[in-house]
Amino acid sequence: MLKFDEELFLRLVEKEGLQFRGQIEEIVDTISKKGYSNIFMIGAGGTIAMMYPYEYILKSNSTIDVHAEIAAEFLVMNHKHFSKDSVCIFASVSGTTKETLEAAEFCKEKGATTIALVAEPDTPLTKMVDYCITTGSEKHSFDTFFMLLYMFVFRFMYNRNEFPQYEQFTKEVSLLPRAILSAVKAFDKKAEEFAIKHKDTDYHMMVGSGNLWGNTYSYAMCILEEMQWIHAKSIHAAEFFHGTLEMVVEDTSVILLKGEDETRPLMDRVERFAEKITKQLTIIDTKDFAMEGISEEFRKHFAVSINWSVLSRISVYLERERNHSLDLRRYYRKMEY
Template sequence: MLKFDEELFLKLVEKEGLTFRGKIESIVDEISNKGYSNIFLIGAGGTIAMMYPYEYILKSNSTINVHAEIASEFMVMNHQHFSKDSVCIFSSVSGTTEETVAAAKFCKEKGAATIALVAEPNTPLTQAVDYCITTGSEKHSFDTFFMLLYMFIFRFMYNNDEFPQYEQFTKEVSFLPQAILNAVKSFDQKAEEFAINHKDTEYHMMVGSGNLWGNTYSYAMCILEEMQWIHAKSIHAAEFFHGTLELVVEDTSVILLKGEDETRPLVDRVERFVKKITKNLTIIDTKDFELEGISEEFRKHFAVSINWAVLSRISVYLERERNHPLDLRRYYRKVEY
């Protein structure tokens, strides 16, 4: 596979990522024993998008009060649910994202418990929080962060007497890296074909829902727009029929991200409609992947990781076909704004 080192992937995500289970449980148990009022999931750009799946999971599976907030907006909105009794979780690959670092410092100064997931050690975010998991590598960082967030969120639920299946779930988390690798391998040819067919496509609609909404938002914004300079719009399947449907014509590229949670029928509805109109429909469905060792009960949660990993293969081939490096920027971290 183009630009994919299987051995490195398993080393970073499986062997090293899974070693953090004990530390994560210790952090969550300490906070749970002290007591807390709510959980804030805070990020910017791709990292707030990364938090949306876990906000959805908590809202639909737990009574724990949760808020996913964009860091810079959180800092100016005087959030009335935030207090010294809040738990605030942040993530940043570089550990230098200004808005996220500022929010972390603010929350800690107010007395809230602060946790961060960071790839790069000894960076501003690692020093701004009470607890930090530092993975040590930017490679496959999102795959690792997703896995670590499963451990955090479901441990909080377990400690809240809401998830007695925790031990089985965590055991299946250990199967996730290999399941991701198998999914990536099986999807790779389709990813390459998509990139070849769409190298000159100027506009994509990306549609998703439920715990895949964050991936939908992130891929359209961070990959297609930021990294490839392609016009894209992320559309929630529940809102597709309130405006966006009027822009679909026979050559519109529509990318549907189908997961396995309760909102799947919302994407099915969009699929039925757009199939009648466009000839450029792409469906990426986690049900198409065999996840060895993963039970039917937990597939819906792990769909987040599977979906992101296979989308990432499209990115690699778009880079090649468009001769547009994924790290090329006009403005981001290039100019003052």
């Protein structure tokens, strides 16, 4: 597969990523024993998008009060639910994201408990928070972060007596890297075909819902717009029929990210509409992937990781077909703004 080192993936995500389970449990158990009022999941760009699935999971499976907040807005909004008793979770690949650092410093000064997931070691964010999981490599960092966040949020639920299936769930987390690898291999040809077909397409609608809304938002903005300079719009399936549907015509590229949670009927409704109008409908459905060893009840949660991994295959083929490096930027970290 183009730009995919299977051995490296398994080492970083399976072997090294899973080793943090004990550390995460110790962190969560210590916080739970001390007591906390709520959880804030804070990020910027791709990392706030990464938090949205876990906000959804907590809101739909737990009574824990949870807030996913964009770092820059959080700093100015005077959030009335935030206090010294809040638990604040951050993520940053580089450990240097300006808004995330400012938010972490703010939370620390207010006495809140701070946790960070960081890829690069010995960076500002790693030194700023109370607890830090440092994965050590930016390669496959999102795959690893997603997996670590499962461990965090479900441990918090378990300690609240809201998730008795925790032991079985964490056993299946250990199967997730292999399930991701299987999905990537199964989807690779389709990813290449999509990139060849759409290398000159100048606008995409991306539709998602539930725990895949964050991936939808992130892929449209951080990959198609930031990394490929392609016009894109992320649309929540629940809102699609309140405006965006009027922009769909015969040649509109509509990409549906279908998961397996409670919001799937919302995606089915968009699909029924779109297939009547456009000839450029792409459906990426996690139900198409085996996820060997994963229980039916947990598939909906792991759909987040599976979806992100297969989308990443589209990225590398778009990069090749469009001769546009995923690392190319006009402005981001190139100038002051």
